[in-house]
Amino acid sequence: MSVVIVVGAQWGDEGKGKVVDLYTERADTIVRYGGGANAGHTLVIKGQKLITRLVPSGVCHPNKPCVLGDGMVIDPRSLLEEIDQLQARGLLLNNELVVGQDAHVILPYHKRIEGVREDRTAGAIGTTRRGIGPAYEAKVGRRGVRIRDLFRPERLRELVAANLEELNPVVRHLGGEVPTDAEVEQWIADALAAGERLKPFVRDASRFVVDKIAAGKHVLFEGAQGTLLDIDHGTYPYVTSSSTIAAGACQSTGIGPSKIDRVIGITKAYATRVGGGPFPTELHGDAADALRQAGGEFGAVTGRPRRCGWLDLPALRLGVRLSGMDGLALTKLDVLAGLPEVAVCVAYKLDGHELDELPTDLDDIARAEPVFARYPGWASLAGVRAWDDLPATTRAYVEQVGKLAGVPFYLVSVGPDREETMVLRDPFAA
Numbered sequence: 029m030s031v032v033i034v035v036g037a038q039w040g041d042e043g044k045g046k047v048v049d050l051y052t053e054r055a056d057t058i059v060r061y062g063g064g065a066n067a068g069h070t071l072v073i074k075g076q077k078l079i080t081r082l083v084p085s086g087v088c089h090p091n092k093p094c095v096l097g098d099g100m101v102i103d104p105r106s107l108l109e110e111i112d113q114l115q116a117r118g119l120l121l122n123n124e125l126v127v128g129q130d131a132h133v134i135l136p137y138h139k140r141i142e143g144v145r146e147d148r149t150a151g152a153i154g155t156t157r158r159g160i161g162p163a164y165e166a167k168v169g170r171r172g173v174r175i176r177d178l179f180r181p182e183r184l185r186e187l188v189a190a191n192l193e194e195l196n197p198v199v200r201h202l203g204g205e206v207p208t209d210a211e212v213e214q215w216i217a218d219a220l221a222a223g224e225r226l227k228p229f230v231r232d233a234s235r236f237v238v239d240k241i242a243a244g245k246h247v248l249f250e251g252a253q254g255t256l257l258d259i260d261h262g263t264y265p266y267v268t269s270s271s272t273i274a275a276g277a278c279q280s281t282g283i284g285p286s287k288i289d290r291v292i293g294i295t296k297a298y299a300t301r302v303g304g305g306p307f308p309t310e311l312h313g314d315a316a317d318a319l320r321q322a323g324g325e326f327g328a329v330t331g332r333p334r335r336c337g338w339l340d341l342p343a344l345r346l347g348v349r350l351s352g353m354d355g356l357a358l359t360k361l362d363v364l365a366g367l368p369e370v371a372v373c374v375a376y377k378l379d380g381h382e383l384d385e386l387p388t389d390l391d392d393i394a395r396a397e398p399v400f401a402r403y404p405g406w407a408s409l410a411g412v413r414a415w416d417d418l419p420a421t422t423r424a425y426v427e428q429v430g431k432l433a434g435v436p437f438y439l440v441s442v443g444p445d446r447e448e449t450m451v452l453r454d455p456f457a458a
């Protein structure tokens with residue numbers, strides 16, 4: 029039995045979907061633990077593209093239970109749409125789907141206030157506008173609506189009314205439109221109808237996962253977003269509103285840290301970021317465009333072009349520390365093919381000191397100067413399936429990155445398809 033957490037080591041979009049999909053072959057149960065429909069995991073299976081937002085990417089494997097943990101914020105309508113789309117493609121027909129009864133619900137007013145804030149306030153975060161932040165705000169403000177409230181019409185009504193009483197003046201103040209009574213009635217009716225459809229899946233997710241672990245099953249936890257977007261440890265305030273680091277898996281799902289056997293961080297061979305916030309290794313102009321096109325770096329949820337730059341090892345080391353990563357999966361190595369040289373940030377200089385981790389304070393990041401190492405590039409990696417088939421320059425690059433990150437590689441990916449993967453270690457091995 030092994031319990032493995034897969035976590036993004038950068039600002040999200042590291043290719044977690046593909047890695048989770050691969051690891052699911054060895055897992056019995058897959059658990060998504062944070063965020064909501066702000067995530068978009070792109071999978072390519074036999075050339076066909078599939079994007080999951082809420083349901084764990086392991087859904088492509090029949091008969092494997094998929095769990096949505098209590099720490100998630102779930103838009104019931106998005107979830108139903110996703111279930112319908114997956115089932116239309118012949119997926120999620122035999123999988124047991126478990127939706128945590130204590131997960132919080134995203135309602136249209138969360139999206140509305142987020143949109144108004146993003147449009148009208150200075151220093152917008154550049155969120156995905158899926159209502160994630162406002163739903164987590166309501167949760168910690170102890171006025172949130174939970175999945176279990178979708179089965180209690182009176183309670184739902186009271187909660188919605190109490191939330192709107194607080195939010196409407198803010199929306200008005202920011203120049204937004206408050207909902208009409210008819211709109212609110214419709215929102216409640218939609219939420220109740222969605223609750224009815226979701227009811228068969230809703231249960232005590234913590235109990236479900238803990239029982240699987242106790243029964244000796246392999247359990248895979250799938251993180252969303254990435255380390256540097258963590259609410260506590262990321263580049264605050266340019267972060268998401270949940271715990272994206274490995275500890276979030278325990279917190280969100282209601283399992284103890286003693287149950288975790290291994291943590292694998294996912295990093296691309298370069299870096300990207302969507303939305304605002306610091307990104308010291310960012311490239312601009314033609315160099316960024318080339319990387320964006322080669323890597324298809326456009327948001328899976330919002331379609332926004334992703335900001336692109338060189339791999340940031342001090343940021344990766346921060347991720348290794350924060351999540352206690354045992355190893356890394358390196359993705360999109362093929363995207364760098366054709367470049368005459370590949371750069372990597374190996375340290376930062378700040379106030380005459382060399383830092384081996386990215387500082388997280390925005391002012392420090394602004395003043396810190398990245399130190400780059402440069403490596404010779406490589407030609408196409410098409411058709412490469414084994415470590416020994418990699419060009420010598422590529423192997424040297426990967427070895428150097430692993431050495432500087434301080435943990436071994438478990439997997440190296442050279443293309444979007446399942447077959448374009450070199451598995452170097454088994455995360456589920458005892």
Ligand code: IMP
Pocket residue numbers: 039040041066067068153154155156157158159160161252253257266267268269302303304
């Ligand atoms: P939110 O999660 O929608 O509140 O957005 C907060 C920040 O996190 C924004 O910069 C988003 O672009 C970023 N973000 C949220 N989810 C993802 C993701 O899955 N991949 C990459 N960036 C994300």
